[in-house]
Amino acid sequence: MAAAAAAEVAPAGAGPESPAPPVCVLVLGMAGSGKTTLVQRLTAHLHSQNSPPYVINLDPAVHELPFPANIDIRDTVKYKEVMKQYGLGPNGGIVTSLNLFATRFDQVMKFIEKRQNTSQYVLIDTPGQIEVFTWSASGTIITEALASTFPSVVVYVMDTSRSTSPITFMSNMLYACSILYKTKLPFILAMNKTDIIDHSFAVEWMQDFEIFQDALNQETTYVSNLTRSMSLVLDEFYSSLKVVGVSAVLGTGLDEFFVKVSEAVDEYEREYRPEYERLRKSLVKIYKYFTHRQCILGSECQLVCSSFPSGPQLLKV
Numbered sequence: 001m002a003a004a005a006a007a008e009v010a011p012a013g014a015g016p017e018s019p020a021p022p023v024c025v026l027v028l029g030m031a032g033s034g035k036t037t038l039v040q041r042l043t044a045h046l047h048s049q050n051s052p053p054y055v056i057n058l059d060p061a062v063h064e065l066p067f068p069a070n071i072d073i074r075d076t077v078k079y080k081e082v083m084k085q086y087g088l089g090p091n092g093g094i095v096t097s098l099n100l101f102a103t104r105f106d107q108v109m110k111f112i113e114k115r116q117n118t119s120q121y122v123l124i125d126t127p128g129q130i131e132v133f134t135w136s137a138s139g140t141i142i143t144e145a146l147a148s149t150f151p152s153v154v155v156y157v158m159d160t161s162r163s164t165s166p167i168t169f170m171s172n173m174l175y176a177c178s179i180l181y182k183t184k185l186p187f188i189l190a191m192n193k194t195d196i197i198d199h200s201f202a203v204e205w206m207q208d209f210e211i212f213q214d215a216l217n218q219e220t221t222y223v224s225n226l227t228r229s230m231s232l233v234l235d236e237f238y239s240s241l242k243v244v245g246v247s248a249v250l251g252t253g254l255d256e257f258f259v260k261v262s263e264a265v266d267e268y269e270r271e272y273r274p275e276y277e278r279l280r281k282s283l284v285k286i287y288k289y290f291t292h293r294q295c296i297l298g299s300e301c302q303l304v305c306s307s308f309p310s311g312p313q314l315l316k317v
């Protein structure tokens, strides 16, 4: 039974002889959507299946982590010290802490590489202020470093109980859509807190335009007209989404969650890996060009290239 369950969560391509590389699961979402609780629940679930994940916390401002993190940004960067030293407010402190951490991300990559025979999954919890990760250079560097080396997927956590109004739901989906474009990775929408409200209403809204229109008909503001038009535009986005309902608190929906992760890994291998391979090679070329000219961009490129474990090897070619 346990073996069958473990097989169910094995990433695509895993075989008995050669362990597949770990799958990086980047957990993003609005503040309070339940990212940390979900990472905690996923960690416990994988441990119970004898498949302990490698867990990384990228939130420098979190007070207490409810799970043991293998790598914790707070061990490297003290966010309050950063605020003092650079005269920053809380958000500036978080962004700068993540930037500082990103400059050493090559070391994190080496740690993950070392664990690739023992961990099938790398779970990554991100800062509460979602834009700190999704709209910063460091977020891009970290995402691209991971995705150019390991199969990687994004899990966007949505607070279902706070998305019962069609307009709030639409705002959340527009945000999710922008993250899809920004991260360029397979995307799973985890509708969390299904212990409070079942997510079937949201799935219906995504699948049936008329049901969503009916819900909107109770709204008469200008925004509702805009939302009506936007829902048509988002139809294409919805069709490519992998949706799963979970309760991070109760631990329900996790088997289906891992099925979606497995599908997302297949999608990564098929559609995203070639693009990331190209990206890595072109970064190395840029690095060579600028270091030859010894200009300031050279050191920035070095930072990006050094994030890729095989970057230095490629440089020798």
Ligand SMILES: Nc1nc2c(ncn2[C@@H]2O[C@H](COP(=O)(O)OP(=O)(O)OP(=O)(O)O)[C@@H](O)[C@H]2O)c(=O)[nH]1
Binding pocket: 029, 030, 031, 032, 033, 034, 035, 036, 037, 038, 059, 127, 128, 129, 192, 193, 194, 195, 196, 246, 247, 248, 249, 250
């Ligand atoms: N009922 C219910 N509450 C949940 C669930 N998941 C998380 N919560 C609660 O939602 C609140 C926020 O959860 P967190 O896991 O801290 O959310 P987060 O997205 O990591 O928060 P930030 O890092 O601050 O953005 C906490 O009070 C959790 O107990 C769930 O599945 N059901």
